[in-house]
Amino acid sequence: MSAHSITEPSGRSKWVAGTLVITYALITMIPLAWIMLTGFKSPADAISYPPKVVFEPTLEGYVNLFTTRTRQTDDFLAANPPENWADEIVRQYDMVIVGPSKFGERFFNSVIIGFGSTFLSIFLGTLAAYAFSRFKIPLADDLLFFILSTRMMPPIAVAIPIFLMYRNLGLSDTHLGMILLYTAVNISLAVWLLKGFIDEIPREYEEAALIDGYTRFQAFYKVVLPQAATGIASTAIFCLIFAWNEYAFAVLLTSATAQTAPPFIPTIIGVGGLDWPAVAAGATIFLLPVMIFTILLRKHLLRGITFGAVRK
Amino acid sequence: MAEVILSNVSKAFRKTQAVTDMDLTVPDGAFVVLLGPTGAGKTTTLRLIAGLEKADTGTIQIGGRDVSVETPAQRDVAMVFQQYSLYPHMSVRDNLAFPLRSPILKTAEDEIARKVAEVAEVLHIPHKLDNKATELSGGEMQRVSIGRALVRDPAIYLMDEPLSSLDAKLRADLRIELKRIHAELAATLLYVTHDQIEAMTMATHVGVLDEGRLVQFGTPREIYENPSSAYVAARLGQPRINLLPTGLFGEDAPQGAAQIGLRPEHIAMDGGAPAHVARVEHLGDQTRLHLKFKDHDVITLTDPHTSLEQGETIHIAPRNPLFFDANGARVA
Numbered sequence: 001m002s003a004h005s006i007t008e009p010s011g012r013s014k015w016v017a018g019t020l021v022i023t024y025a026l027i028t029m030i031p032l033a034w035i036m037l038t039g040f041k042s043p044a045d046a047i048s049y050p051p052k053v054v055f056e057p058t059l060e061g062y063v064n065l066f067t068t069r070t071r072q073t074d075d076f077l078a079a080n081p082p083e084n085w086a087d088e089i090v091r092q093y094d095m096v097i098v099g100p101s102k103f104g105e106r107f108f109n110s111v112i113i114g115f116g117s118t119f120l121s122i123f124l125g126t127l128a129a130y131a132f133s134r135f136k137i138p139l140a141d142d143l144l145f146f147i148l149s150t151r152m153m154p155p156i157a158v159a160i161p162i163f164l165m166y167r168n169l170g171l172s173d174t175h176l177g178m179i180l181l182y183t184a185v186n187i188s189l190a191v192w193l194l195k196g197f198i199d200e201i202p203r204e205y206e207e208a209a210l211i212d213g214y215t216r217f218q219a220f221y222k223v224v225l226p227q228a229a230t231g232i233a234s235t236a237i238f239c240l241i242f243a244w245n246e247y248a249f250a251v252l253l254t255s256a257t258a259q260t261a262p263p264f265i266p267t268i269i270g271v272g273g274l275d276w277p278a279v280a281a282g283a284t285i286f287l288l289p290v291m292i293f294t295i296l297l298r299k300h301l302l303r304g305i306t307f308g309a310v311r312k
Numbered sequence: 313m314a315e316v317i318l319s320n321v322s323k324a325f326r327k328t329q330a331v332t333d334m335d336l337t338v339p340d341g342a343f344v345v346l347l348g349p350t351g352a353g354k355t356t357t358l359r360l361i362a363g364l365e366k367a368d369t370g371t372i373q374i375g376g377r378d379v380s381v382e383t384p385a386q387r388d389v390a391m392v393f394q395q396y397s398l399y400p401h402m403s404v405r406d407n408l409a410f411p412l413r414s415p416i417l418k419t420a421e422d423e424i425a426r427k428v429a430e431v432a433e434v435l436h437i438p439h440k441l442d443n444k445a446t447e448l449s450g451g452e453m454q455r456v457s458i459g460r461a462l463v464r465d466p467a468i469y470l471m472d473e474p475l476s477s478l479d480a481k482l483r484a485d486l487r488i489e490l491k492r493i494h495a496e497l498a499a500t501l502l503y504v505t506h507d508q509i510e511a512m513t514m515a516t517h518v519g520v521l522d523e524g525r526l527v528q529f530g531t532p533r534e535i536y537e538n539p540s541s542a543y544v545a546a547r548l549g550q551p552r553i554n555l556l557p558t559g560l561f562g563e564d565a566p567q568g569a570a571q572i573g574l575r576p577e578h579i580a581m582d583g584g585a586p587a588h589v590a591r592v593e594h595l596g597d598q599t600r601l602h603l604k605f606k607d608h609d610v611i612t613l614t615d616p617h618t619s620l621e622q623g624e625t626i627h628i629a630p631r632n633p634l635f636f637d638a639n640g641a642r643v644a
Contacts, residue, residue: 204393204395204397205397205399207362207364207384207391207393208391208393208397208399208457208460209399209410210363210364210383210384210385211362211363211364211384211385211389211390211391212385212390212410212411212414212460213385213411213414213415213416213417214385214414214415215383215385215415218414218415223399226401227400227401
């Protein structure tokens with residue numbers, strides 16, 4: 001028996017805590033795993049009851065997601081042998097691939113709009129947060145409250161005015177319009193979070209840099225930014241997750257050119273019956289960027305979530 | 313190196329008057345120590361010279377040039393902060409090189425390497441150069457931040473209690489180091505502290521601040537032996553000067569004197585008025601006597617091997633004491 005320690009948990013409590021965490025993680029991962037598995041099922045397997053856990057994997061869902069197909073006559077099918085493996089998959093339904101679907105385009109729109117608005121939110125947010133943190137700004141508290149107040153209602157409450165405004169400004173269904181909109185929603189979060197992080201960086205660093213021969217902007221760039229990297233990273237994740245997942249405004253304001261993936265994925269359901277594997281494939285691919293981004297920045301994210309709770 | 317002159321400088325923060333009508337000349341090559349309690353305006357004075365604060369009134373000249381409207385970078389000063397001054401995301405080497413790489417100095421890399429190595433040698437940190445700044449001990453960090461000032465050759469070095477966060481041994485070492493650097497580089501230094509040993513051992517001049525005013529400026533000996541007021545007298549001396557009302561000893565007080573100031577060396581213990589020994593503190597190299605004298609506390613020094621004990625009575629008398637008037641101004 002080892003001696004009791006107040007700060008170091010015992011082996012037994014570590015074991016209990018570990019079991020709890022793993023159990024919780026498994027439970028939360030089941031829907032995610034289910035979606036990912038469904039993407040590799042055949043349509044029949046996807047809706048079978050009882051649900052199938054073991055099944056023969058197929059790329060049918062992914063093929064359907066990325067292509068448009070038409071049904072053809074037997075004569076046509078006989079005259080044109082399948083050109084590749086994807087073709088072969090759709091032949092079992094007497095179909096041929098006639099071209100790519102819109103998914104790639106929509107996904108690319110999501111990337112541009114999601115990362116574009118994240119970059120813009122962080123860029124503006126960092127500058128504003130720095131100014132609020134370091135300079136004497138008249139009515140600073142009121143301005144900060146005003147910035148925060150933009151978050152006090154659900155953004156969709158202003159959907160109609162924004163819709164009309166965007167139509168008049170020619171911003172409807174444009175990448176720029178969506179980037180500006182998501183930036184406007186995210187900027188308050190970015191300013192407040194980043195202000196907290198920058199407040200924690202002692203001014204002495206910049207003052208030292210000023211005396212060492214640098215201008216205010218150089219001091220900001222060389223001394224403050226590297227130290228705010230943690231805060232910037234976690235704020236960026238929060239902004240990206242919002243912009244990436246946003247559905248309501250995307251449905252309302254985009255259609256042909258700037259539509260993002262979230263409003264597009266449900267439309268797959270309507271194409272040739274309830275194609276759940278294709279929907280699941282779309283959801284899986286849609287998940288990946290945020291997942292990768294989050295895993296890459298996970299250390300910073302943890303710091304961001306517990307922000308304010310831990311003193312350096 | 314250059315002379316720094318503050319003329320009539322005032323600075324207020326909202327309603328707090330931090331510095332009032334400051335006239336201060338830091339002669340070229342001098343080591344000036346500013347003394348004063350917390351809130352006396354010492355740090356503000358440094359920051360005004362550095363350009364981190366803008367004076368409300370008055371002018372600041374560095375090397376004969378009015379720098380009042382210049383940015384900190386243009387003023388060509390180096391400053392060591394009390395704490396927090398190392399850039400935590402950089403290595404020690406990059407920290408030391410940072411001022412040399414500034415757009416104002418734009419030093420060549422081989423020159424930077426040479427200077428950094430030189431300074432690292434002086435501060436005994438060459439083996440730490442490739443560590444991250446955050447991997448150093450407190451003493452090493454402070455040496456690096458002093459080093460970051462020393463790599464430059466500025467008009468003046470400003471130091472804000474650079475040794476206050478260090479342990480006694482390191483403080484003693486760095487005092488000697490700073491004094492040596494001052495002598496070797498013929499550098500001009502303005503140094504803020506409230507540590508009297510630092511003031512007495514390093515300074516060529518001492519300025520005493522009281523609530524934002526410079527109340528006396530002179531050599532450390534002058535300040536100690538010839539203070540202009542009871543306040544200045546209380547800034548130097550361990551134990552502190554004893555201030556008592558005049559007449560307790562039946563001495564000849566000069567006209568206008570209200571207080572008599574007695575440092576330990578001003579108290580003769582071979583006759584005079586009786587005093588009661590309240591406490592004896594053996595500090596090793598000296599012994600402090602806490603006396604009760606006519607309802608007043610008096611602290612003085614005695615022989616380290618004294619046989620005096622609590623409860624005994626001794627006789628004390630003033631010897632060349634200082635006299636102050638009711639407001640604390642020096643009378644004689």
